[in-house]
Amino acid sequence: MQRLWGRKVSDLAFGEFLRILEWVAKKKNKQVLYIDRWIPSSKTCFHCGHILDDLDLSIREWRCPSCHSVNGRDENAAKNICAVGASTAGLGDVRRALPAIAV
């Protein structure tokens, strides 16, 4: 977030940043959604929903033991947060459909 907003984020208290974000969203007729801070967004495989027991902060990429997909920590977390936010907003489940496997 700091990369996106530059010095502004570090200069302001985070609560102040959120207040400004809500103000801008309201002005642009957008909605800011909050999700539970304890949702395991990094440890949950976006593809199959498998949740790892533990994921060290130094591990930036991991292979899902269930579906064997390789997940980048931040990208996977962002997708999970987006899915939770979308379902919170009543947009339904935005989880990507699994490809059909022909046998």
Ligand SMILES: [Zn+2]
């Ligand atoms: Zn998986």
